[in-house]
Amino acid sequence: MSEPREVKMVSVTIEGRTTVVPEGTNLIEAAKTVGVLIPHYCYHPGLPVAGVCRMCLVDVEKFPKLTPACATSVMDGQVVHVHTEKAREARKGVLEFLLINHPLDCPVCDQSGECELQDYTFQEGRATSRYEEPKRFNPVEDFGGDVMYVPNRCILCTRCVRFMGDVAEEPVLNVSERGDRAYIGKAEGHDLTHEWAGNVVDLCPVGALLSKDFLNKARAWELDRSATVCTGCSQGCNVTVETRDNTVVRLKPRSNTEVNHFYLCETGRLNYRWMNRRDRLDQPMVRVQGALREVDWEDALDAAAAALGNREVTVLASPNASNEALFLAERIIAKHGGQGVFRVERGGEAPLAGVPDLSLRAERAANGTGARLLGYTDLAEQRKPLQIGADSAVLVLDDLLEGDIPDAVQQLLAAGARLVHVGTTLPDAIAARVDVALPITNHTEEEGTFTNLRGRVQRFLQARTAPGLARPSWFVLGDLTERLGASDGFYTSAAVFDALAAAHESYNGLSYARLALRGLPVLDAEARGLTVEAIHA
Amino acid sequence: MTIRVKVLDRPIEEVSYIRSTLSGLATTFKHMIDPHKVTMQYPEERWDLSPRWRGTHRMLTTETGKAKCVACGLCPTVCPANCIKLVPGEDEEGNRYPLIFEIDEFRCIFCGYCQEVCPEEAIHLGRHYENAEFSREAFVYDLERLTAQMHPVSELWDPADPSGE
Numbered sequence: 096m097s098e099p100r101e102v103k104m105v106s107v108t109i110e111g112r113t114t115v116v117p118e119g120t121n122l123i124e125a126a127k128t129v130g131v132l133i134p135h136y137c138y139h140p141g142l143p144v145a146g147v148c149r150m151c152l153v154d155v156e157k158f159p160k161l162t163p164a165c166a167t168s169v170m171d172g173q174v175v176h177v178h179t180e181k182a183r184e185a186r187k188g189v190l191e192f193l194l195i196n197h198p199l200d201c202p203v204c205d206q207s208g209e210c211e212l213q214d215y216t217f218q219e220g221r222a223t224s225r226y227e228e229p230k231r232f233n234p235v236e237d238f239g240g241d242v243m244y245v246p247n248r249c250i251l252c253t254r255c256v257r258f259m260g261d262v263a264e265e266p267v268l269n270v271s272e273r274g275d276r277a278y279i280g281k282a283e284g285h286d287l288t289h290e291w292a293g294n295v296v297d298l299c300p301v302g303a304l305l306s307k308d309f310l311n312k313a314r315a316w317e318l319d320r321s322a323t324v325c326t327g328c329s330q331g332c333n334v335t336v337e338t339r340d341n342t343v344v345r346l347k348p349r350s351n352t353e354v355n356h357f358y359l360c361e362t363g364r365l366n367y368r369w370m371n372r373r374d375r376l377d378q379p380m381v382r383v384q385g386a387l388r389e390v391d392w393e394d395a396l397d398a399a400a401a402a403l404g405n406r407e408v409t410v411l412a413s414p415n416a417s418n419e420a421l422f423l424a425e426r427i428i429a430k431h432g433g434q435g436v437f438r439v440e441r442g443g444e445a446p447l448a449g450v451p452d453l454s455l456r457a458e459r460a461a462n463g464t465g466a467r468l469l470g471y472t473d474l475a476e477q478r479k480p481l482q483i484g485a486d487s488a489v490l491v492l493d494d495l496l497e498g499d500i501p502d503a504v505q506q507l508l509a510a511g512a513r514l515v516h517v518g519t520t521l522p523d524a525i526a527a528r529v530d531v532a533l534p535i536t537n538h539t540e541e542e543g544t545f546t547n548l549r550g551r552v553q554r555f556l557q558a559r560t561a562p563g564l565a566r567p568s569w570f571v572l573g574d575l576t577e578r579l580g581a582s583d584g585f586y587t588s589a590a591v592f593d594a595l596a597a598a599h600e601s602y603n604g605l606s607y608a609r610l611a612l613r614g615l616p617v618l619d620a621e622a623r624g625l626t627v628e629a630i631h632a
Numbered sequence: 633m634t635i636r637v638k639v640l641d642r643p644i645e646e647v648s649y650i651r652s653t654l655s656g657l658a659t660t661f662k663h664m665i666d667p668h669k670v671t672m673q674y675p676e677e678r679w680d681l682s683p684r685w686r687g688t689h690r691m692l693t694t695e696t697g698k699a700k701c702v703a704c705g706l707c708p709t710v711c712p713a714n715c716i717k718l719v720p721g722e723d724e725e726g727n728r729y730p731l732i733f734e735i736d737e738f739r740c741i742f743c744g745y746c747q748e749v750c751p752e753e754a755i756h757l758g759r760h761y762e763n764a765e766f767s768r769e770a771f772v773y774d775l776e777r778l779t780a781q782m783h784p785v786s787e788l789w790d791p792a793d794p795s796g797e
Contacts, residue, residue: 202704203728314705
């Protein structure tokens with residue numbers, strides 16, 4: 096890496112508020128630091144500046160005429176006025192032109208409620224239109240992938256064109272034709288099946304580019320939003336999960352310049368249906384005289400503790416379990432002996448060319464790194480066979496057991512090991528064999544943390560309510576470890592994380608309050624070879 | 633010991649019922665010949681309702697008989713009683729339409745906001761008040777029932793002078 100350059104700071108006054116920003120910052124970003132939003136369409140912090148929409152015109156003192164805020168860098172002592180008569184009049188004119196061919200079909204448009212054209216028109220546009228001629232009409236076009244293009248609504252800000260060209264580096268989109276006939280065109284024989292192309296839907300400030308998956312599903316104002324982390328791969332992209340009537344309807348990227356900037360890949364974006372699955376385990380069950388019976392939590396936990404008590408425990412964990420759950424299961428191993436293993440699905444990588452260190456990773460689970468840091472071994476990397484004790488038990492922690500049960504676990508079960516299943520579902524593969532089944536919530540229904548492949552610990556929050564009697568994984572395992580004498584019991588997931596931070600060196604000093612919503616790397620990420628620098632070195 | 637009540641001795645003309653009975657009958661007989669009547673012979677006779685009367689809803693339809701509603705979601709949003717349930721969907725031509733549109737007339741407070749907010753002039757309140765049912769469930773009007781209503785709709789504003797000037 097190059098030496099950090101000395102950055103000159105300049106002072107600028109925007110709407111009467113003075114701020115100090117690094118030299119080279121544009122006026123839109125400088126205004127954000129003092130809480131002023133300069134209206135803009137074509138500008139986006141992740142894309143090169145185009146200056147085509149003319150919406151961000153502001154009045155700068157000593158400038159002869161209005162200047163676009165996106166393409167003007169701050170200068171020391173500059174005084175900027177956003178809401179002068181002249182600037183407002185100019186932006187009102189821009190809005191009137193944008194609305195000339197706009198169909199005003201807000202009632203049927205999916206962007207309605209989160210549309211910047213709606214917002215700015217409401218804020219400073221004309222109340223009525225003076226345009227009486229017929230409006231231009233172009234038919235809706237399918238852009239491939241998950242993207243649909245409605246040219247009538249397009250304001251030609253070219254954010255999508257610049258994203259595909261400069262960030263995805265696959266210039267599929269362009270502005271075709273000229274003047275009022277202009278529209279977003281697609282290169283002949285290509286479409287938006289690119290892994291990262293779905294981001295053009297988020298970038299589009301109006302309803303011109305829409306997600307086919309979300310089409311007509313819900314209105315923006317009906318959705319409840321909650322911060323979470325994508326479980327599609329080990330990149331750990333920050334995501335907002337949006338629910339309607341307790342059902343997850345879409346995932347949107349949440350900006351975090353340390354991880355995913357503003358973007359989210361198609362795999363992550365469409366990976367939400369399993370969160371709503373109906374065939375959930377929602378009652379604690381215990382095998383009584385050969386048959387599984389629904390029992391209350393106290394009895395189920397006692398039965399689970401009896402099944403695991405003083406036996407060597409093999410934990411088959413899901414790499415999508417939270418750090419908290421993995422830590423508590425590891426406490427049982429630490430107390431009674433045994434081993435922790437996990438398996439993880441793999442797939443192809445799909446990097447986003449224009450952003451460093453952002454890719455759909457091969458490891459298709461959120462917390463493989465966390466599992467490794469907490470002492471679990473990947474079964475694919477396991478060299479020596481699992482130890483099979485005479486009197487052992489198996490604890491399955493939310494491994495969905497789709498496909499085969501791992502051979503080692505199969506052998507343990509054949510040797511008569513007790514089987515406790517702590518999971519969101521009760522897989523058919525072991526339903527006939529399980530001694531105790533404890534229902535837990537999935538990551539949208541509980542709070543916790545994941546550790547991504549760069550060792551960054553990130554929190555996720557609850558977005559929906561738990562089904563039936565299911566409890567958060569840290570709650571269930573906290574009670575179980577308390578019964579087994581492996582912990583003192585916990586009342587919050589934050590307390591579990593504090594215990595984890597105290598017990599594991601990598602996590603020393605981290606807490607929910609410090610992690611906040613953007614996360615922090617584990618302390619020895621560099622030493623463990625997790626960071627980009629460490630990998631290159 | 634028995635309790636004794638002191639009974640006042642009152643003049644007979646004050647305690648007799650004959651005089652008041654006769655004056656009551658006089659009123660009754662007077663009304664038999666008086667032409668002014670307030671009782672209406674409902675249901676043979678009915679009130680004329682104001683054009684702004686806000687009664688049970690009606691969903692207007694297009695020429696093809698489909699509901700005009702495009703499932704924009706504004707009426708469930710504006711509804712202060714939270715009585716409208718709307719689930720949007722997509723028809724064969726790719727147009728947005730309501731998969732489920734239900735109004736719970738029991739919860740409804742007949743404020744008329746849904747009619748006022750509707751961008752398609754689809755949902756209307758009606759000049760109608762006879763909505764008795766035999767069960768509570770029957771008060772939840774679904775789309776089919778709302779479109780089948782034939783009563784005149786409420787005019788919340790004068791069509792000749794929509795801004796009320």
